[in-house]
Amino acid sequence: MSLATLDLPARPRTASAPTPSVTPATPTAAGSTGSSAAPADGAPRLRAVPAGTEARGFVLYVGLDEAKAAQSGTDLGAIVEQLKSLVAQLSPAAETYAAVALAPRGAGGRDVDVVRLALQDPAALAKHRQSEDAPAAKVREGIVIDISRKRLLLDGEAAPLTYKEFELLQYLVLREGRTIDRAELISSLWADGEDEIPNERTIDVHVRRLRSKLGTYEDIVRTVRGVGYRFDRHADVSIRHASTPSPDFF
Structure with missing residues (x-):
């Protein structure tokens, strides 16, 4: 069985308004329902x-x-x-x-x-x-930067950051509120010489890749035009430090 709906005409509700009547429907040659005469306006x-x-x-x-x-x-x-x-x-x-x-x-x-x-x-x-x-709307749990375990959690799930990407994020986080220029990032994060030393333009590529993995939280890494990058405290960000001071913080 299926249900049909009844369209009632819009009319002002008054105490003296007559009760509307329904014109009986009869089959038509096409197999649909209709009436022997066209229904009066308002029926x-x-x-x-x-x-x-x-x-x-x-x-x-x-x-x-x-x-x-x-x-x-x-x-x-x-x-x-x-x-x-x-x-x-x-x-x-x-x-x-x-x-x-x-x-x-x-x-x-x-x-x-x-x-x-x-x-x-x-x-x-x-x-x-x-x-x-x-699908249920995904609950935003925020971002957790776990310095002690070198990992990043986005809404409860681990983000696939490379070691160098996490180092870059960590360097900015531990210097919260300070703008870090590209030259400092290069000299500090590539000082060991194990990886190819990038130029300042390559640093922008590294930051861009990091931001892409931060998803909707990409704005925690800010660009200071003409200078470099910085991290500012954000309501959605929690930072877990190691029990001992990080050797990276100086």
Whole structure:
């Protein structure tokens, strides 16, 4: 079975406004539903009725708990009885069935959405499944620069920094707030001569690669135009120092 929806015309709500009537739908030659005469302007229209089917009734979901009903001076049972009585007045041949939706106490969401889900409304179930299947937003845990273990954690996961990239980051971190020019980085980090000594332009390449691995936290390494680079304390950054002072700090 599938569900159709009923389009009601927009009209001002007044005490004397007449109750709208529904024009019975009849099959057309094309297999869709229509009426023997064009519906009068303002009459409700059924839509989304698949070919080969007919409307056999409707479901009205009411989002209302006992507490809210009591605030209005009524209860759910009284509302149900009045609705059933109204249907009997409008169409004595109509059959009615009422079901109360039960949900865990304090279930979040709009009342009517909770009711639709509890009563297995197909559209509500499909939307609920989509929300469950959607990937959860990744929680930002921040960045941890672990000096003692020579590693970098981004949102709880280890970043694939090379040894030289971590040395570069560490050098800036241990000199927090001070702008380090390129010449100092070269003389300090490549002094052992084991690696090819870069020029100042190559330093920019090393910094660019480091930033790419920092992801959304790349701005913790700042560029000071015409001078060099610096690290400033950031709310998302935690620094874990070794139990003894680092030999790199001087």
